[in-house]
Amino acid sequence: MTLSNDKAVPVAADHGQTGPQVGILSFLLGVLLPAFTLLFEAVSQMCASLAFDPIPTGWHIVLAATVPIANAAVFLSIRYRDTRHLPFMLRFNGVAIGISACYACAFAALTPLAVLALVACGLGLLPLSPLISLIVAMTLRRKLRKLAIQKEQEPIIPKLRYAFSVAVAMMLFLCLPNVLTFTGAKLASRYDTRASGMQFLRNYGSEKILLRYCYSTNNPLSPAALLSALLSILNVESNFLDLDTRDAQQLYYRLTGAMYNSVVPPDMRSFHRDSIGPVDTGEFDRNQGGDSVAAPVKNLFLKESGIDAIVDSDSATSYTEWTLVFQNDSYLEREARAQAVLPPGGVVSRLTLWVNGKEREAAYNARAKVKNAYKSIVQQRRDPVLVTTSGKDRIMLQCFPVPPTGGVMKIRIGITAPLALESPEQGLLRTPFFIEKNFSIPDTNRQAIRMQANSAIATFIPSPEFSVTSSKENTHCLAGSLPGPLMSRPFTIRLSRQPGTANTWTEKPAAGKGDIVCQSIIEKNIRMSGQTIIVIDGSSRMAQHKEAISRAIAGLPEEARFSILLADDDVTELSSMRRRNAAGIRIAAESIMDTSFEGGCDNAPALNEAFRLLEGYPDGAILWIHSTQPVELPFNPELARRIRHRVNDPVLYEVQLDAGVNILSQRLEDAHVADSIPDFDDAGHSLRKAFSILSGKATFFQLERTSGSGEIIPKQGNHAWQHVARLWANGEILKLEKSGKQEDLARAVSIAMAHQLVTPVSGAVVLETEQQYKQAGLSPVDPGSVPSVAVVPEPETWALMASGIFFMLISLARKRKCA
Numbered sequence: 087m088t089l090s091n092d093k094a095v096p097v098a099a100d101h102g103q104t105g106p107q108v109g110i111l112s113f114l115l116g117v118l119l120p121a122f123t124l125l126f127e128a129v130s131q132m133c134a135s136l137a138f139d140p141i142p143t144g145w146h147i148v149l150a151a152t153v154p155i156a157n158a159a160v161f162l163s164i165r166y167r168d169t170r171h172l173p174f175m176l177r178f179n180g181v182a183i184g185i186s187a188c189y190a191c192a193f194a195a196l197t198p199l200a201v202l203a204l205v206a207c208g209l210g211l212l213p214l215s216p217l218i219s220l221i222v223a224m225t226l227r228r229k230l231r232k233l234a235i236q237k238e239q240e241p242i243i244p245k246l247r248y249a250f251s252v253a254v255a256m257m258l259f260l261c262l263p264n265v266l267t268f269t270g271a272k273l274a275s276r277y278d279t280r281a282s283g284m285q286f287l288r289n290y291g292s293e294k295i296l297l298r299y300c301y302s303t304n305n306p307l308s309p310a311a312l313l314s315a316l317l318s319i320l321n322v323e324s325n326f327l328d329l330d331t332r333d334a335q336q337l338y339y340r341l342t343g344a345m346y347n348s349v350v351p352p353d354m355r356s357f358h359r360d361s362i363g364p365v366d367t368g369e370f371d372r373n374q375g376g377d378s379v380a381a382p383v384k385n386l387f388l389k390e391s392g393i394d395a396i397v398d399s400d401s402a403t404s405y406t407e408w409t410l411v412f413q414n415d416s417y418l419e420r421e422a423r424a425q426a427v428l429p430p431g432g433v434v435s436r437l438t439l440w441v442n443g444k445e446r447e448a449a450y451n452a453r454a455k456v457k458n459a460y461k462s463i464v465q466q467r468r469d470p471v472l473v474t475t476s477g478k479d480r481i482m483l484q485c486f487p488v489p490p491t492g493g494v495m496k497i498r499i500g501i502t503a504p505l506a507l508e509s510p511e512q513g514l515l516r517t518p519f520f521i522e523k524n525f526s527i528p529d530t531n532r533q534a535i536r537m538q539a540n541s542a543i544a545t546f547i548p549s550p551e552f553s554v555t556s557s558k559e560n561t562h563c564l565a566g567s568l569p570g571p572l573m574s575r576p577f578t579i580r581l582s583r584q585p586g587t588a589n590t591w592t593e594k595p596a597a598g599k600g601d602i603v604c605q606s607i608i609e610k611n612i613r614m615s616g617q618t619i620i621v622i623d624g625s626s627r628m629a630q631h632k633e634a635i636s637r638a639i640a641g642l643p644e645e646a647r648f649s650i651l652l653a654d655d656d657v658t659e660l661s662s663m664r665r666r667n668a669a670g671i672r673i674a675a676e677s678i679m680d681t682s683f684e685g686g687c688d689n690a691p692a693l694n695e696a697f698r699l700l701e702g703y704p705d706g707a708i709l710w711i712h713s714t715q716p717v718e719l720p721f722n723p724e725l726a727r728r729i730r731h732r733v734n735d736p737v738l739y740e741v742q743l744d745a746g747v748n749i750l751s752q753r754l755e756d757a758h759v760a761d762s763i764p765d766f767d768d769a770g771h772s773l774r775k776a777f778s779i780l781s782g783k784a785t786f787f788q789l790e791r792t793s794g795s796g797e798i799i800p801k802q803g804n805h806a807w808q809h810v811a812r813l814w815a816n817g818e819i820l821k822l823e824k825s826g827k828q829e830d831l832a833r834a835v836s837i838a839m840a841h842q843l844v845t846p847v848s849g850a851v852v853l854e855t856e857q858q859y860k861q862a863g864l865s866p867v868d869p870g871s872v873p874s875v876a877v878v879p880e881p882e883t884w885a886l887m888a889s890g891i892f893f894m895l896i897s898l899a900r901k902r903k904c905a
Contacts, residue, residue: 106229106236108164116157116222120186123215124150139298140189145260149185149253153219156182160226169237176230177249183223184253189216267291271337281655284685287341299334300346301381339686339717340655343626346717347381347524374421374464374486379522385416386525389494391533391573393517394875399541399583401590401605401806402505402789403813404429404515407436407875411496412488412525419487421464422495424523425747427576428479429503429516430764433816434844435809436500436872439471439485439852445498447872448473448850449864450842452835456849459862460484463853470858471497474849477752478762480521481844497852500873502809502816506764507787510585510607514766516578521746522716523574531570535577538563538875542582575745578766589803592810594793595841595871603793603814605806610786617647617663617703617736619696621689622678623712624654629683631743631769635711636675638773649699650674652681653692653712663699686715689750690722697728697735706736709776710760714746721753729757737761741776743769756846758824791817809873815841823847842867 127133128147133140141147156178162168163175190197193216200213211218227246270291273283338346390411397404406429414420428434437448449456453474460472464486471485481499488495505513517535520527535552537543543562545552552566568577588607622628622635648670650661660677661670689712700706728735740751741763754760763779765772791814815837822834823846831847838848852866853859859866 106164106232108161108226108229112222112226113158113161115218116226117154117161119211119215120150120157120219121154123212124154126212138192140192143260149256149260150189153182153186153223157219157223157226160223160230164226164229164233167233169234172230172234172237173244176227176234176244176246179223179227179230180244180246180249181253183220183227183246184250185257186216186220186223187250188254188257190220193217263292264295267295271296271333274337274340275333284340284655287337288684291341293338293342296334296338296341297346297349299331300338301331336717336719339715340688340719341685343684343686345522348716377482379423379425379482379524381524382526383416383420383524386412386414386420386422386488388523388525388527388531388570388573389413391527391531393533393535393537395515395517395535395537396875397505397515397537397539397541397543397579397581398807398809399505399513399539399581400587400804401592401810402507402513402583402607403806403809404503404505405435405807405809405873405875406432406501406503406518408499408501408518409496410499411494412485413492413494414488414490415492417490419490421484421486422488422523422525424483424525425476425521426481426483426518427521427745428481428501428518430479430506431813431816432479432501432503432518433812434473434481434499434850435502435812435842436498436874437471437473437844437850437852438498438500438872440496441854445869446852446854447867447869448842448852449859449862449866450839450844450848450850451864453847453849455863456851459853459858459864460851462862463858470854471495471852472849473499473844473851475844475846478755479764480752502812502873504789504813505581505583506766507607507789510588510787511582513581513583514578515581516576516764516766519576519745520574521714527570527573529570531573532567533570533573534565534567536563536565537579539581541584544580545578547578576765587804590806590810591803592806592808594811595808601793601795603791603811605789605791605810605814606803608788608790610788617700617706618649619699619706619708620648620650621692621696621708621710621712622650622652622660622681623689623710624652624658624681624683624687625713625715626683626685627713627744628711631711631773632679632681632683634743634770634773636678638770638777639674639678640671648674650677651692651696653687653689654684655687657692657695686717688719688722689715690719690725693738693754694722694725694728697725700736703736707779708736708738709779710738710740711773711776712740712742712748712751713744714742714748715750716747718749729754729759735759739763739776739779741765741772743772789813793818812841812843816843816845819843819845819847842872 124141124147127141131139134142141150160175160179163171193200193213196213197217200211204211204214267287267290270283270287273279273286276283335346338344388410390409392409393406394409395404395406412420412422438445439448440446448471449459456472457474460470463470472483474482476482483497483499485495485497499518501518503515505515507513515537539562540560541562542556543554543564545564549566551568552564554562554564556562564579589604591602591604594601594603620639647663648661649659649663652658652660660681661674689710693708693710696708696710700708738754738760739762740754740760742748742751742765745765751760751762755762763772763776791810793814819834819837822830822837834845834847837843838845842850844850851862851864853862853864
């Protein structure tokens with residue numbers, strides 16, 4: 087019979103020859119081992135968490151499953167000497183060889199270790215599975231060819247290279263998303279191609295790939311390792327396939343406008359030594375004891391949160407205690423970390439940790455000293471809590487360990503803060519809130535807020551969640567609660583005050599006899615003139631504020647010349663320098679409304695361009711309107727030089743319209759370049775305040791404090807509590823810290839320790855035992871010296887107390903009667 091490639095091949099006679107034989111070992115190693123390896127990885131994802139994900143997509147699973155299926159088909163053909171589908175079987179086998187070869191190359195770095203583990207303790211078969219499958223597939227092909235020759239079918243044997251090339255091409259095609267993502271990443275990382283690179287990433291890149299690399303450092307076993315190896319063999323540059331974790335986090339923010347740890351992490355799992363099943367990689371906190379909040383930790387959450395505050399409207403000051411209870415449901419001890427925003431001008435003046443049900447107060451000392459003490463105790467796995475500053479009106483909170491399997495840790499942060507005066511008759515107080523955290527807040531949680539004041543009190547934005555009660559003793563109480571999601575947003579209280587109480591005084595809590603601090607309210611008018619440049623953040627979160635910004639531009643002074651710069655992937659001029667008029671306002675508003683806000687944009691180049699355009703105009707002003715920037719992006723070198731050599735630069739005002747971290751803003755504030763406008767719940771309120779400054783219509787009411795002997799400084803006005811002195815001390819520390827001189831910094835630390843404050847030069851730490859304090863060279867403060875909140879009970883509480891007293895009196899009367 088004549089045979090052809092497109093016809094079935096009949097089973098030929100054996101002619102008495104002994105054909106090739108296949109044993110059960112080939113079936114075990116070529117079929118069962120790769121099938122079990124694929125199933126094991128699909129369920130456990132062990133390799134995905136330890137090295138790289140070999141089956142990141144469904145198509146990878148299909149190709150990987152081809153190997154055991156093809157080996158099984160060829161095995162059966164040889165065993166039963168069936169050559170009816172010989173061309174197909176050989177092509178199928180060639181595809182299996184190509185796929186096995188690709189995976190064997192990807193696992194090449196693990197192969198030596200796997201061989202040693204196999205010889206030493208019988209482990210290591212799983213990493214060797216691709217190589218073993220490749221050897222078995224090639225062995226089966228040789229035997230199948232031998233069978234074809236014996237069956238006199240050699241002319242129809244297809245070449246291996248064709249099927250092999252198809253398999254390799256399919257594997258390389260599946261690497262294409264990685265290649266495109268890494269190519270865009272390299273372009274976006276270079277200063278001269280950053281704009282085109284980000285556009286390339288948005289069009290062709292993969293958010294999922296970037297997100298995975300935000301959590302795992304690139305290594306030789308990356309999904310693109312095969313292509314990188316092949317390009318290296320061909321002497322083609324392949325370092326564009328490398329993506330560092332830090333770079334991935336920056337690019338993910340620039341691509342999406344979201345922090346990488348604000349979305350659900352990729353499904354990466356590993357094995358816990360005490361469990362049979364897999365557990366999430368979130369169980370392993372690599373940033374424990376570090377200086378950043380970093381990624382969320384699974385099964386760590388805020389169980390309780392409560393705010394108690396007392397306000398003295400006469401002195402326009404407040405004291406707030408924020409009590410937090412963390413719970414850990416994981417199997418390991420956890421560190422709770424968070425960044426929080428204080429009330430404007432606020433300072434931490436108390437830190438308490440509950441140890442075995444008892445309150446322990448903090449020690450205050452130089453920033454480096456308390457941080458070293460905390461890290462040392464964390465290594466000993468004891469009970470410390472640390473609070474330091476992380477920018478203007480911001481703190482970093484760290485507490486460890488939150489005990490495992492349902493354990494809790496309770497802390498309290500005391501905050502002294504002034505009221506933000508809108509007028510002599512009215513002030514605002516914003517409660518503290520989180521802007522970044524590594525724990526979750528269940529939606530079912532509610533944060534209780536109770537506030538007592540000696541003047542009328544109300545919420546800044548009316549809310550049915552809160553009630554206000556007043557007593558004859560001029561005591562006003564506000565009580566209510568906020569749902570969990572609102573704990574990461576500002577909440578503001580409005581308080582009235584007597585306009586005649588402009589001056590107050592108090593004794594210094596840590597000074598010689600007769601030393602006092604006097605406080606007065608100063609009215610200040612700001613009049614801007616000349617050039618004005620508005621820099622608008624082009625990030626995606628700004629899209630919701632388009633209309634508010636457009637409306638606010640109408641508040642610019644008529645004589646001002648203004649232009650608008652958009653900080654997007656590049657710097658775009660939305661409106662050229664022009665005088666304020668109807669046409670200019672219309673053009674500016676239309677340009678803002680037509681803007682497409684995308685991703686997360688680096689605002690530094692636009693700010694630098696604004697400073698450059700205003701060179702020679704010391705009376706000019708820059709208004710920077712922005713959202714959050716939670717990732718530290720490479721700092722613009724020109725802007726850095728400008729900050730270092732800043733002379734007669736225009737004033738920079740910045741207003742942040744969304745709650746959250748902005749690292750660039752913090753950096754500018756730390757360098758004393760920018761003046762921030764506080765956010766009180768409403769973005770529109772902040773914008774109106776900002777534009778009123780530029781229009782010259784803004785009137786500020788500032789609290790000015792002076793210190794000295796009571797014999798020199800007259801005691802004007804009412805006697806106030808010592809929180810006035812604490813705020814004076816905080817102001818003095820900021821002035822000394824700004825000078826940068828060593829003697830001034832030492833004096834600043836001394837003032838902070840004397841007044842028990844957390845400042846840029848000092849921190850607070852609570853340790854578990856007196857021995858730990860001695861080892862760290864620290865001393866906890868006297869519990870009697872710390873401030874406290876004594877909130878008047880609610881009416882319901884008064885009623886309960888009255889009922890208890892009533893029944894107690896009845897009981898005493900009965901006892902006397904019986905006697």
